[in-house]
Amino acid sequence: MSVLEKPAAPAAAAPPQPPKRWKRHEVIAGYGFLTPWLIGFFGLTAVPMLASLYLSFTRYNLFGAPEWIGLDNYLLLFEDPQFRQAAKVTLMYAVIGTPLKLAAALAIAMLLNSKRRGQGFYRSVFYAPSLIGASVSIAIVWRALFIDDGIVDRIGSGVGLDWGGWIGNPSLVMPMFVLLTTWQFGAPMVIFLAGLKQVPNELYEAAAVDGAGRWRKFVSITLPMLSPVIFFNLLLEAIHSFQIFSSAFIISNGTGAPAGSSLFYTLYLYLRGFQDFRMGYASAMAWVLVLVVGALTFVMFKTSNAWVHYGGDER
Amino acid sequence: MKLTQKLSILITAGAVLATTVACGGGNDAGGDGATGTITFTWWGGDDRAVKYKEAIALFEAANPDIKVKTSFTDFPNYWTARSTEAAGRALPDVMQMDLSYLREYAENDHLADLSGLSDIDTSGFDEGQLNAGKVDEKLLGLSAGTNTFALFVNPAVVEKAGVEPLAEDYTWEDWNAWILDVQKAGAEQKGQPITATADYRGTLWIFIQWLVQKGVDPYTADGKIAFTQDHIKEFLALGDGPNQAKAFSSANRITQLKPKSPFLVSEQASELNWDNFTATYVTDMDTEIQLLPPPSGADGTKGMFWKPSMLLSVANNSERKVAAAKLTDFLLTDPEVGKIFGNSRGVPSNTAQREAVVSEEGSPDALTTAYEEAMTEHVTAETPVPIKGFGTLEATWLRLAEDLSYGKISNDEFVEQWWAEAEMATL
Numbered sequence: 001m002s003v004l005e006k007p008a009a010p011a012a013a014a015p016p017q018p019p020k021r022w023k024r025h026e027v028i029a030g031y032g033f034l035t036p037w038l039i040g041f042f043g044l045t046a047v048p049m050l051a052s053l054y055l056s057f058t059r060y061n062l063f064g065a066p067e068w069i070g071l072d073n074y075l076l077l078f079e080d081p082q083f084r085q086a087a088k089v090t091l092m093y094a095v096i097g098t099p100l101k102l103a104a105a106l107a108i109a110m111l112l113n114s115k116r117r118g119q120g121f122y123r124s125v126f127y128a129p130s131l132i133g134a135s136v137s138i139a140i141v142w143r144a145l146f147i148d149d150g151i152v153d154r155i156g157s158g159v160g161l162d163w164g165g166w167i168g169n170p171s172l173v174m175p176m177f178v179l180l181t182t183w184q185f186g187a188p189m190v191i192f193l194a195g196l197k198q199v200p201n202e203l204y205e206a207a208a209v210d211g212a213g214r215w216r217k218f219v220s221i222t223l224p225m226l227s228p229v230i231f232f233n234l235l236l237e238a239i240h241s242f243q244i245f246s247s248a249f250i251i252s253n254g255t256g257a258p259a260g261s262s263l264f265y266t267l268y269l270y271l272r273g274f275q276d277f278r279m280g281y282a283s284a285m286a287w288v289l290v291l292v293v294g295a296l297t298f299v300m301f302k303t304s305n306a307w308v309h310y311g312g313d314e315r
Numbered sequence: 316m317k318l319t320q321k322l323s324i325l326i327t328a329g330a331v332l333a334t335t336v337a338c339g340g341g342n343d344a345g346g347d348g349a350t351g352t353i354t355f356t357w358w359g360g361d362d363r364a365v366k367y368k369e370a371i372a373l374f375e376a377a378n379p380d381i382k383v384k385t386s387f388t389d390f391p392n393y394w395t396a397r398s399t400e401a402a403g404r405a406l407p408d409v410m411q412m413d414l415s416y417l418r419e420y421a422e423n424d425h426l427a428d429l430s431g432l433s434d435i436d437t438s439g440f441d442e443g444q445l446n447a448g449k450v451d452e453k454l455l456g457l458s459a460g461t462n463t464f465a466l467f468v469n470p471a472v473v474e475k476a477g478v479e480p481l482a483e484d485y486t487w488e489d490w491n492a493w494i495l496d497v498q499k500a501g502a503e504q505k506g507q508p509i510t511a512t513a514d515y516r517g518t519l520w521i522f523i524q525w526l527v528q529k530g531v532d533p534y535t536a537d538g539k540i541a542f543t544q545d546h547i548k549e550f551l552a553l554g555d556g557p558n559q560a561k562a563f564s565s566a567n568r569i570t571q572l573k574p575k576s577p578f579l580v581s582e583q584a585s586e587l588n589w590d591n592f593t594a595t596y597v598t599d600m601d602t603e604i605q606l607l608p609p610p611s612g613a614d615g616t617k618g619m620f621w622k623p624s625m626l627l628s629v630a631n632n633s634e635r636k637v638a639a640a641k642l643t644d645f646l647l648t649d650p651e652v653g654k655i656f657g658n659s660r661g662v663p664s665n666t667a668q669r670e671a672v673v674s675e676e677g678s679p680d681a682l683t684t685a686y687e688e689a690m691t692e693h694v695t696a697e698t699p700v701p702i703k704g705f706g707t708l709e710a711t712w713l714r715l716a717e718d719l720s721y722g723k724i725s726n727d728e729f730v731e732q733w734w735a736e737a738e739m740a741t742l
Contacts, residue, residue, distance in 0.1 A: 062402040064423045076739075081732060148507075148571045168567035170721060254391060255714065258570045259721040274395045276707040276740065277419070 056283035066280065073284035083285070085260045086268035092174060093264065094241040097181045102233055105185035109192035110222075123193070130186025138180075139250035143167060146176050167251065170261040177262065180247055188233040195229035196222070227308045235300055242293055245270070265289060348635035350380035355642060357385075357411035358393035363659065370652045374645045381638045394706065401425050406630035408639040409646075412456040414447065414623055418538065418703040421450040427629040428453040432640035439648055439666040447623050447698040456626030457647055460661020463619050463690055464524055465590040466607040469600070472584040476502045476509050481585075487525075487610045491556050497584055498562035504582045507568065511584050513577065514563040516554045517716035519709045520622075521587060524609060525550055527696045528618030538702045540737060544730050551719075551726040558720070566720035590686055591624050591661045594679040606686040608693055617693035624661030658683040704740035711736045 022030075031038075056073055058066035077083050112123050132138050146152050148165035156163050166172035203221050212220070223230075245266040248256070256263030256271070265285070273282030357367065364387050371383050386407075388396065394416065400406045406425060420426050429435050430453070437445060440458065448456035466481070473480055478496045481489065490512075497511035515521050526533050526542055535541045557563055564577040577583035579599055587609060596604050611617050627647060629639045646652055653668025657680040663669040674680035715733055718724045724732070 061419075062398045063419060063425065148568070164567070165571045168565075168570035170723075253573050255717075257717060258566060259718050259723045260714075271710075274398070275391070275710055277398055278739075 052283040052286055055280050056287050058280045060279040060283075061277040062279055063277070069280070073281050074288070076281065077284060077288065082260065082263065082268060086256075086263045086265045089174070089261065089263055090242060090244070090265040093177060093181075093244065094238055096174075097178045098234065098237045098241050100178060100182045101185050101237055102188055102230070104182050105188035105233070106192050106226075106230075108185060109189045109196060112189075113193060113196045123190075127186040127190060130184045130189075136246060136250055139247040142176070142180055142247065143251050146172075168258050170259045173258065173261040176251075177244070177247065181241065181244070188237060191229055191233055192226070195226045199225040224309045228310055231300075231304050231308045235297060238296065238300070239293055242266075242289065347637060348633075348639075349637035349641075351635055351638060352382040352384055353409065353633070353635050353638045353642060354384045354386070354407035355409040356393075356397075356407045357387045358390045359387055359411075360389075363387070366655050366659065369655050370646060370649075371642075373649070373651055374642060377645070378638075378641060381641065383642060404632045406632055408630055408633040408635055409642050410628055410630065411459075412626040412628040413706075414456075414626065414698075415701050415705040415709060417448070417456050417626065417628075418450055418701065419706065420628070421453075421455050422703070424631050426455040427631045427633065427636060427639075428455065429457055429629060429640070429643070430454040432629070432636060432643075434637060434640035435644045436648055439668075440664050443621060443698060444623060444664040447621075447700055448626050450700075456623070456628045457643060458623035458626050458664040459647055460591065460624045460658065460663050461621040461687070462589040462591050462624040462661045463621055463687065463694065464521070464587060464609040465593075465686060466585050466587050466609055467578065467592065467596055468585045468605045468607055469578065469581060469583075469602060470605055471602055472504070472509060472581055473497075475504070476500045476511075476584060478584075481607060483607055484615065485607075485610055486613065486615075487553055490610045491553070494557045494562050495560060498557075498560065504580075507577075507582045509582055509584065510562065510564040510577065511557075512563065512586060513569060513583065514554060514558060514566075514716065514720050515587050516551055516719070517713055518587075519712040520589075521609075522547070522550050522712075523699055524619070525553075525612075527620060527699060528612040528616060530618070533699045534702050540702065540741065544734055547730045547733065548726060551729060555726070563720070566717055570717075589622070589624065590683055591658065593683045593686075594657075594659055597679040597682070604682070606682060608690060616695070618696050619690060619694045620696040620698050621694060622698050623664065662687050702741060704737075707740040708733075708737055711740075 055066055057068060057070055059069050059072075060066035108126055112119065112126065144150055146166040148168070150165060153163070153165050163169065163172060166176045199222060203225070204217055207217050207221060243266055244264050248262045248264045248267045249270070252258075252262045252267075254267075254271075256267050266289075269282050269285045269289070272278050272285065355367075355371070357363065367385065367387070371385065375381065375383060393411075397406065397410065397420075401420065404425075412420065412426075417426075429448075430437070435457065437454070437457070444458040444461065445454065448454055448458055468481070470480070476497045477500050478493065481493055485493070494511040497509065500509075502509040523533050526546060531546065532541050554563075564583050568577055568582070572580065576586070578586040579596070581600065581602070585607075590606065593604065593606065608617050608619065627643045629636060629643060633639050648665045648667055650667050650671035653663050653665070653671035654673065656663070656668075657672050657674060659680075662683055663672065672680060672684065674684060711733055715724065715729045719726070719729050
């Protein structure tokens with residue numbers, strides 16, 4: 001299911017008062033222009049979501065009519081060893097991958113923020129992996145890199161790490177996916193870059209006068225000033241990481257192999273729905289994912305008061 | 316329920332994944348359904364597509380009133396597309412059908428009873444193949460060709476390993492011993508150890524073959540599982556020896572080589588598979604291949620059976636059943652079509668097509684034909700027609716077997732987990 005794509009914008013100004021009552025034809029024209037969006041929203045998002053909520057309480061194999069079974073699908077989830085495996089793999093991926101990706105994005109954003117020649121070129125080059133990163137072709141390239149006798153294996157053997165290919169080794173599959181996501185740091189990097197531009201230079205100058213070193217400046221100025229952006233990126237990337245599908249599908253040939261080590265949540269959901277034709281069960285899984293991601297977002301917003309610093313706050 | 320079914324298409328398309336829902340085309344009106352445009356779809360590679368194209372050109376020349384719109388995809392995606400179409404009652408007029416899915420589609424009347432369509436001539440098919448396509452006395456799929464298990468052996472690799480080739484009357488124990496021998500020989504192919512076979516326990520059909528050989532009927536007459544958990548345990552235990560000695564091709568290597576296999580890259584001496592793989596192996600490997608029968612049981616019997624390699628079915632939602640029946644009949648009984656396909660859809664089930672296959676000596680077609688002729692004496696069992704949900708059971712079996720090879724689960728856990736899935740899938 002499409003999970004909360006856009007969290008609330010950090011600082012929304014109070015809406016301006018409408019100047020006067022809208023004229024009738026203006027209202028009609030307004031909704032007229034909205035129609036394509038409304039059709040998309042109801043036809044492709046709202047109605048299917050409600051239907052899937054209904055289906056999650058049924059047994060439905062696509063061939064016959066859905067049959068109401070109450071909460072059975074949800075109860076079965078907790079006895080399903082594969083569900084536990086999928087949840088574990090996905091959580092691990094989110095917990096390890098997201099911070100690494102953000103750290104990489106921030107580090108590179110800071111490097112690119114310093115003024116030097118060819119700045120625009122470097123920015124484009126470093127952003128490029130994210131443009132293609134989620135695509136099928138990169139997943140195929142990734143597979144070729146990490147296979148037996150692929151480049152990674154050869155470099156590894158060269159420095160005495162005789163691990164063989166990573167693709168078939170259950171304990172190396174997760175690091176491989178984490179590397180893939182970390183490498184796609186472009187989108188958060190651009191946002192970090194924009195955030196860094198907003199930090200007033202006077203603050204650094206004042207700190208320099210007080211004798212602060214680079215690390216001190218980073219901890220006391222950059223991080224707090226950047227905290228809304230960090231929060232925004234964290235939220236977005238965490239949600240994204242729960243939705244990993246295509247790369248896992250391609251790299252494991254759509255099976256979650258080896259031994260379930262790449263059985264990410266959405267991949268398992270897909271297999272249940274389209275390989276086993278258990279649409280009710282798959283719908284229940286989708287709703288559990290929505291609830292978990294929703295809860296996670298809620299918790300993040302609640303804790304954000306403690307560490308996110310908005311400019312203009314009296315602190 | 317029409318509404319909910321429509322809604323569920325929306326979900327499957329829009330929300331779970333952006334899957335393309337193929338439109339059930341062919342809505343131009345046309346009298347008694349004997350003319351107009353019909354749709355036909357199959358799974359398979361480019362090679363099959365070329366052959367179907369040729370066959371359909373012949374059909375359209377013979378039936379100028381009928382146009383055939385075709386599409387094809389690979390096996391897993393094929394079933395995703397068909398199931399969404401089934402939900403919307405928009406299945407293509409004619410489609411390739413697999414025995415594993417026949418009962419699923421038989422439910423709720425998705426498939427037309429072919430014996431009720433007078434344009435289909437079933438006289439050239441033998442009883443066993445017709446029965447394999449029947450569910451509840453209705454002929455829902457017509458067999459295109461037959462398969463049976465064969466042990467493909469790569470003599471070059473056997474020689475490289477320096478072990479004695481298997482004798483034709485080898486038993487499961489002989490095979491296990493041979494597997495260990497190949498490992499002990501310690502030969503290598505491009506730095507990879509040469510093995511005798513992949514873990515043969517990973518294929519549900521091989522288990523079924525083993526059951527049939529023991530004289531156990533896998534399914535009851537009303538489509539339930541007739542074997543027990545102890546049967547599975549016994550079968551799994553059969554491979555414990557080679558598995559503990561790590562004599563099977565490693566799961567790691569198999570995962571890495573996909574979509575190829577260790578046998579295809581000459582790292583493996585043998586592979587137990589359906590005999591219509593001959594063409595693939597011979598073409599891809601460019602080496603001589605021998606076909607042996609599967610291992611015998613303790614009493615020396617092989618207990619083999621003919622399985623339809625694929626069937627053709629007509630959708631019940633088709634508005635042009637007469638035209639669809641004509642196409643089905645043409646593709647499965649016309650000798651010219653038989654010539655085009657050779658044995659690539661299995662050895663043709665239809666006598667006229669089987670006789671039309673001309674094969675050069677040493678060609679894959681000749682190998683398969685010779686093999687099936689030689690095996691006739693060993694084919695002593697009825698085709699066990701899979702039960703509903705078999706596709707899922709097969710996939711689950713494969714997945715658990717992989718966990719087993721990686722040492723993630725024990726034999727007992729395999730049985731327990733598979734049984735739980737089986738109970739759910741066959742509800």
